[in-house]
Amino acid sequence: MSRNRLFQLESNQSGSSSFGQMFTDERERERETASHVKDSTVIGREKDKEKIIEMLINDGSSSSADHQESTGNNAGLSVISIVGLGGIGKTTLAQLVYNDRAVEKHFELKAWVCVSTHFRAANLFFQILDQINPNNTKPESSSKQVLQNELQRQLGGEKKFLLVLDDDWNEDETKWEDFVFPLRDFVATGSRIIVTSRDRNVASVKRAQVVHQLEGLSEDSCWGLIKSQAFKQGEPEKTTWSEIGKQISNKCKGVPLAAKVLGGLLQSKKEEREWLVVLNAEIWSSDEGNHIMNVLKLSYDNLSPALQACFSYCAIFPKDFWIEKVELIHLWMAQGLLEASSSQCVLSLEDVGAKRFDTLYSKSFFQEAVMDGYGEVTRCKMHDLVHDLAQCISGSECQVLGNRNLMRIDLSNCRHVSMISLSTTKAWHKGEKVRTIYGWEPNYIEFYNGDEVTKISIFSKFKLLRVLDLSGFRGSNLPSLGKLIHLRYLDLSNTSIGLLPKWVTRLYHMQTLVLLKCGNLTALPEDLMNLKKLRHLLIDDFRKWKKLPQAIGELDQLQTLPFFVAHEEDGISALKNLNNLRGTFNICRLRLVKEESLPKIVKILSNKCNLRELQLHWNRETSLEVEVDDHDNDLLVLEELQPHINLQWLSVTGFGGVEFPAWLSSGSDLPCLVGMDLSFCNRCEHIPSFGGLPQLKWLVIGFSNQVKHFGGGSKDGPSYTTTSSTQSSYGSLKKLVLRWMKNLEEWSEKDAVTSFPCLEELLIENCSNLSKTPHSFPSLKSLDLENVSVAGVVSLTTSLTSLTSLQITRCHDLEFLPDGLLRNSNQLKVMEVSHCHKLHSFLANDDDQDCVLFPCLEELSIKKCPNLRRAPHSFPSLKSLALENVGGMGVVSMTSSLTSLTSLQITKCKDLEFLREGLVSNNNQLNAFVISDCPKLRAFREEGSANEIFPNSFLRRLEISHISLGLVREEVLSIEKCPKLESIGKGFLSSLVFLESFQVRGCDKLKNIELSQSFNHLRTLQIWSCPNFEGFSHHNLTTEQEQLFLLPCCYTLKISYCPAISSIDLRSFPSLRELTIRGCTAMTSIDLPSFPSLRDLSIRYCKGLQALQGLQFLTALEKLGIGGFSPALNYFPLTITDDDDDDDDDDDDAALESNNPLLPSLRELDIYGWPALQSLPRHLQRLATLKSLEIRNFTNLKKLPEWLGNLASLEKLVIYGCENLLQLPSKEQMLRLTFLKELCGYGCPQLKERCSRDGEEWSKISHIPHAFIRY
Template sequence: MSVIGDAALSAFFQVLFHKLSSPELLKFADEKQVHSELKKWEKILVKIHAVLDDAEEKQLANRLVKIWLTELRDLAYDVEDILDEFATEALRRKLMAGPPQPSMSKRSDLDLREGIEGQSTKRWRSSCSSSTCLPNEPQVYGREKDKRKMLELMLRESQSDDSNVQIIPIVGMGGVGKTTLARLVYNDESVVTHFDLKAWVFVSDEFDVMRITKSILESITFQPCDLKDWTLVQVRLYEALGGKKFLLVLDDVWNKNYGDWDALRSTFRGGAPGSKVILTTRNTNVALMTGTKGYHSLEIISEDDCWSVFAQHAFENKNISAYPILEIIGRKIVKKCGDDESDILPVLRLSYYHLPSDLKRCFAYCGVFPKGYEFEEYELVLLWMAEGLIVPPQEKINMHMEDLGSEYFRELLSRSIFQLKCLRVLSLSGYNISELAKSIGDLKHLRLENVTDIQHASEANLISKQGLDVLKLNWASEFDDSRNERVERDVLDMLQPHNKLKELTIRCYGGVTFPAWVGQPSFSDMAVLRLENCKRCTSLPPLGLLGSLKDLAMVGMSSIKIVGPEFYGEACLKPFPSLECLQFEEMHEWEEWIPCGAGYEEFPCLRELSIKTCCKLSRELPSRLLSLEKLAISKCEQLVVSIPSLPLLCKLEIEACKNVVHRGAAEISSLNSLVLSKISNLTNLELGLALALTKVKDLKIVGCQELRFLCQNEARPLQQFTSLHHLVIESCLQLFSLG
């Protein structure tokens, strides 16, 4: 069994104590007259447990202690077997009222009694090296971006909600370089000159507020502190910090007790605004306990940076290029070290040592899984339950075991002991994809680029990836003769995702038409859809059939000439029932937008419509947009914008169009902001339009070269704008009268 497995004894004994106190077991023991034996074993186990915490740590350096623990583990398992046999027999008798048939086999001593009652009860102490602020690395690799981000936080003159001090936690697994990063920032010249005072305190697992406070005080004053009274020490530190901007590093913090933290933090309030506290920890819960809104998550460095570190120590100041064979060997060593777990185990052991006893055995149980095995939270919790590893403490006695197990799992995850493989975004750019493994079945975001082979697209089997929420399909942006329109259509057809997809982007697709699955109403969860730079497409799919679609953008669809019935979906009486935002952009050949016609109710929920850079569009826009709140049209030089009834329209922006007219009975009474810019044929605002602008608060007219009058046939036009707050008229060179 692994060292971590051996070290699980402390938590294991908690389970044994729980079983020994079982009412059913005690009743059965009285009946069988073995109660005194159980009591004797309970006393022995209590004495063993008293030295286990230190023994588990000591075994890392002492082989004799490790042997002792191995034997003790075997004995503990035998005790558990006996207790399980008692419990089984007690349950059998309760259910069947049959004669007792217990099996009694135990190991009595294993030469452990002397260790329990004699010298072995002396507590072992391990030495734990503390950190300092002094640089001990000749050069640090792979942390430039992290350092820049931390320096920005250090030098930013921000203030937290309730004090002058901002807490900045650095969180990451053991050995990843949290202390090194903190040291880099602490000794940076810009930081040195920015703060009046600096202090560095190594905290570790013993969060002694008195010790930490005195250490901070001594670092600042450079004098020993012999005060014994906590209040006096607090006051002395408060005075030392008074009116000064300080930087404090608390390295290697494990404590999650908010009361202890609050007691320490109270002394920080004496500092000046802009003071900072850097806190390094492996546990995200420790970071969040400080009350900060976020933390800096530190990841492992790249393989290239690992090589730089290796070369620095292996070659010192020598020219690496002079030793090409050694460089090849060295890089292989670096790669093997990256894959080897030998350097991780000491760090993992230390993380394990700081676990609460109820988590130790749950974590150790994971040693039964083979290397690389991926398990689900729920699956693991059920296994813990089946093994009797989840024992509710008294304060959680009414808590469901599944919920307590999930709490254990999340705690191990927050301590960076579990590395949750929860992939959110996957980009496969420039790869010859042959298969997407089943292991990405719960992938949320997937981006595929340049999949050109039909067989490979089929083998990707996206339709089976039921957890996929977001899919982005990208082709090369160059449209040359090497691209086969039919092949690209077949590839896209084979890349059909599961119908629970929520967001879809298709970019630079080279087919003339879209496959049938694009726009199928079976995609009932599709909320966001973008078609971008599909320059060869001459028709649009029936997107009006997507009942949950809320956001639709079509950009660079430069071969589309007509948007009509095929866009809505043939015979669909209520197309786009949920659409809220619609965008057309850079559709250079688009000439006409054909509405559905009488009896149809298109776009009942549309709130925002944007049409930009559609230079050939010239016909009228749909007239029944009764929910529209914002309309923006720009660079549609052939378009005469005919404003229909838009009762909820609040904001209207028209730029670089041919003209603006108002349909006779059109209602736009909610409009409060109007911008008209570079309208080529606009000579005045039609009387009907001017009369409809009674609630406009902001009116801006810019660059309308033909504008002569503000309103047509109106002697006092400004009286129509009864709600006007801001009026801007610029670069309208022909304007000579507002009447």
Template structure:
């Protein structure tokens, strides 16, 4: 069944079309027979569909007019509210259908009830009263739509043809979706002046000992933060100060949070304090005698007393310490006793054009000359604001014709007179987005300002809201393509990427972009700060997405009034799951009585040990995050959340078991159980979760009956063919036969890229262990492999067939006497060998399996890093051939090896000459706790001259 997608769209065409589609589907379902018993429901549904069709065509016009016409904005908000309610009814309907299906399947297992399974099932969950409630909701929605359609006619809205805009989400690789602008254009003089002020030492000792505050003042979007980062990261500053501290300051100034952030930056550990005086004392202790640069970024409202208290403790730093402040308000800079205030002005036309063109033509440099004239006109409209040039440059990347560029130049948005949050470049970029991307973008307003948004987590939240269904690709792939497009359009910044793949892993929103998103979600999305909770609670009856920020050392919230319509609820806190449960909080069971339509619930980092059974009442829940809590177990009622797609239990390090009924969660796609060391058994029902994409680890228990009969076996992996990313197999030593291991069918799981195999406990004899390992052959797509505590004497043959493998770790495989021919792996970049106690010699078999010369010309062609650790019986490392003279001369060994590390190899006498040639690029050699090697390769040792060409050598 299609899932409702575009409920939001910031009220675009996709919203209405999807509601119409949903109603068509719902009306055709078997369960419809039950609801048609309520007279008139079918007619009501048809009427709603017709009215939605009427408003569908004019929504784009209404969206654009809402900025200048508050009446149109109110009309749109009313329509959006109805759309949410329609979605809620559809969710109820679909859940009822799902319950009916489950109940029918359960009844079929009881032969005596087969003939009567349908009728009892209906009345078990869907009484006439329940059906009547849904029918009344549909009738009320119809009446509200009548009024909305009637009011809309007064605005004389017209249809705007958006052409192929809705299909213009371009799949692209994540590595190319972001824009890297290394230079800060037009700020060279500003940078030099500020660095001079920060680094200069005065001759007067009294002045030198006084803490100096230097402020950058400018409008939002002027580039204050970017300039401050450039200064913070400069070599001149790094050499001048022993401590560099960066703190994003919330508005209003939170003195406890700022003090804790300073301490965390210096001590590398977050202090667990809530009292201001305690936090300030820690600041004084951390900075005492140290010369530091503290950057306080984006200071807004600040109380003089709060600043003076912090400043007093900052003065305990060494002479020459500085504070660099960025703020929009010059009065704030003066109140903070700034010794120098640097006004940041607009960019020149040329610098603005340089920045704009660097982004706009990043993928089509050949078109720069053709579009330059019109491009310069567009860049001048940015009025010297770097953020505007950056944003509009991202938009122009998507325009490939002069007509498209001309439309942007002539847009009425450049003449926009309205809220200051609505900058013309942002408006142009926003309305150029397909409707599906608009809803994904404005959903980000639920995150607090300056918050680092995790990319994968955001995609799962989009999925929970129904934004990603209906596409040709997998929902997760669709979400990644949407995110790439938004990044390419410059809606996000401070991008962090995975070092290996280049995929964006997390990012931030500029505060102006965040304000812009909040403008479109003002009446549906709210962030509640500790000091304003009561005020928001009383005014949030129609709020759909709520983020409640817990104050330090405050109890879990208990007031949930006006939460009936919430679709997202996040209690943001920062407590890690403690190793010893001393201070815990409880989730009030009333929470789940109030949030009937909730789709995403995040209670991570809240010191929760118990989740109430009443969680089952949040039946529409698709996303549940309980990570970093000292939970000991989950209630069985979690298994009644039929719609759940994502269950996050990361770092729940007290968790010992999962609910036995977890197999009922047939829609579950992501089960994240990383860092759950005490979770030593998984229920056998995991085998029924055939839609799983993420399964962090799979624990195999041994035989013996009892409770173990319900535990997972290796064969339970058989039908989990959609697994992707990373999987850790634990307890492989409990697998008794190769035939059982083969049933896991790892070879078919092509989405698995990282695999960890832990063969503890070592209960099998050598040959059985070898056969089991051979039967666990993964798919050839594997990129990373870890084999740990493997007890066989020979490694499985399939290792050398993994042609895409880039990283290999072999740990504690104590019985293995010979390494496989790993030199044949064409893409292997990093190899780690540790505690292979039976290995005495690394010979030419390590390079290739064929002893004849000429079979391969390069061994380890891509290997960059090789680590050999705790090989206590390794005596010889000989990579030359044992054949006749000249044998092996054509073999090029590890031609791009850059880092070689050896540790605790006491018996190894010498390193292979082939790796130490002056023609090789080896730049780092580390020898640690290797007794014989230390004597030979230390300064003055017999072999020291053979490594003198290596740039970094450490022998200890």
């Protein structure tokens, strides 16, 4: 996990909302995985994208892509590998697929992990957990087993999961199996892994079902990429330049990275002759190095010396590392790389650094950018080839140290060091020239035995140090490093220090001091004033700070100070001279500012022109009620806190005044403001109009229960000075949120007709008394109303001609939908109505039920409206209908005349007794029908009707259960947890001729399923946890031949935990590829036909099973799991003669000496719990192709047989729960297993002792690469 923990400076340290937080947190959280890409920058990958998506959603075998069959991969979790050259666009293609809407719908959970060269199962599990549930508390332990258990809990085995492993270099099959083996059991069938790699061997190790070889782009596509980079948007394309550019694009050789880099290079070339210079560059004829590196080197050579120095410094970051823009600028600055030129003398060092960063990004030296809410890059990565270039240029000056090379480093010529772990090494004694020590993992300091202070003291000799990272230091006292007089950047984050050491305040050249996540640090010393050159002070969690020193006000170069805590003695007067502050600034505990200190803060913020976001907190936000407090001077304080006109976001929280100052709503005072949040203003009764703020796009007002009026049209509200005749126009407002103001009665504007011309999204929540509102919103697209009065709903929905999405929740007195909404919402596409308990009809007049409403409505959801009885019969465009806890007649009414449905869900409708005839048959496009938890439903047709409801051959998914399993694209019938269902007849199923997957789960009374001859397309049949299920029937089939070929295309049959089934005629499934019979305790015998295609067989935990015939004839079998049978079965059923019993008999010696192997295709064998056997069956030695053998719960097994050495192909041996096992085969026989790479033992206490390094068995296993025996 990359460090990425410090420089999110735009984030809100106080916990309140801000533009940066509200509109970028979600984006950054997604982009943390590098899983997003701008579609507009991708050219020429449409067909590749379509192929991969087809493989993901279907079985992948139909694609024309180059592919190879899986060898032993679990059918539930197949692997698709994208292979290609570096820079060819593998990651970009995977990003396009990952974010495709069809893929989003198909998979319930997704995760993206950048692997690179560090493939560790525990690390991968942690990153997956972090993404599938980012808000969940992670396990305290980082052990693989703990993480594995948590992942199993999250995935549950029932969720279809997509995992992308990007930039994978792992060719160790053991590591892969260590990761993927447990994962297979955690996910649902149809889950997928996408692996991107340069090496085809990596795909081979993964046993990829499909290998997609990604080829280069066409010349036209390369030219398109170059143009997108070289020409600004809207800039005309010059003909002569285009001809030159097309010739340059030929140099790319189809590599997108080369095209982007060349486009970035040409971006700064403004003359035709400069393009010709690039075309004719000598590097094109060079044979040195690879082609893409030549392109990168050409672009680097065209950078200015200053940019070259900044770029080469980036070699200190490891590959695939998220580079924080602000952090990098601070590091550049500390190294003196940002000295402004004469033409830039008016710019600050930070501005110079930002320009250089943006230039490198525009030239594609940086990629995969994360943007904030203002459209500016906040973090990025370097492509690994670009990183190679940076390392090549920096040479030995920059060294990135991992665990492997940490102990053999030579720092004698090194200037900049970054590392995964700061540990003891003699090499530090040669580091006198080092200028940067940087850690890129959290808590990277790993000293032990109390020697932290001693070891860090060595850095006091590094007199040239400018950057020192001591984050994660766990000691309470830092050693003195006061002699590092050139130090400009010091990171003490996540340390245990309780006081800032005195020596820190004597580092007079300090520019950046990082003190994040220092839980014990609650105060800063007064002599912090000594750091006159300090520009960035990073602290967090203002709640723990009692106050900040007044001396901080003397640091007039300070630009970053996340917050300032007011205190009673001096208020906030220390801020007077801090006019260089920039970014986000939070002033806390303003309630402590006394009236006598007001003269010291007059217009104290008006000169701070670089502040982008300002948060003003009185810290009264813990309650919605008015607190007993001194509020008298709140208005006076806020008057003096008028910010500079450049401010873009303002948040005011806990303000105790009864009115707001005029500047808050003045367009001349806040001309650049784009967002505002007013919360917990519990004494205000009137909120003024902010329509005069010309750039205001987002407005949030809430948690202020005394407010009665909002806007400029109230007669009762106080008057506010206006500087514009169009004060109430809200000309730029796009989103408005009003929430938790229970006394709000009126929202009005003076010119309601012309107000809100651009408003697109309106959310009103828990304003239960709101009755009067504007009703002209010509651009409104989304309206969300929760706990609003009926009068408010009526007023707001009078004229919404552009509305496309509507949500009405908990409007408790709503009896029918407003007439204005019904007549004017012709563009409405999505509507949800929920928790409206009095709603009984859509229309006030029942005579109008036949009229056409919402002609464009495509998605309708009605939840928890139990009294709904009447609804219109006609929704001509409706595609998706979801009804939950709706009256029975309401369901019947709403489903009467629907002809365009593709998805129908009916759940928890307690009074529903029947469904109308033809509901499914009249909807030829219906492919998903879910009906769940409707206990009174007796028939799928109206009483008296002869026809069933389901004659629809287009139906792709039917679920009858107490829960919905989520949409899938396979043609699937799923019946789950129907407690009264006793049988499933052929009449119910016969018309589903395209059914491919049929699953029944948890139906306690189900006894019989009558199969149909029409199931010609059925591929998968699963019966799970049906305790009374006795088997399948086919009563209408007259001949044995018809019975034998009942399901000719069924590939997968699984019957699990059905204890009543005693037999099954497997001849009805001639094409089986996978057969599972598990936990069927009544079965006493199983006859296996000679399935020609059966590859995977699992028969387990059938405790009554005494006979298993035909196993030896399964010549295509590749994977076998068997065991847990009746104690009476005292032989292994892989027999040559019927009377063969156990290994003590010698009757079968002739058969054992035969040259014909048993099960000639078998690769994996798992044997489960055979207590009657005291040694392994000798027949196993004839499994000549066996690569993996797992032996489980052989409690009487004391020694593994000598013939085990005959398994010449064996690569993996696992022994589990053999508590009495003492000995392995002899050393000679173990050495014969030349391919054995892994030996694992679990729950074998005696063998564990004997296999220790001092044990008797150690010599037998010491040569095996991965051998371990655990108790």
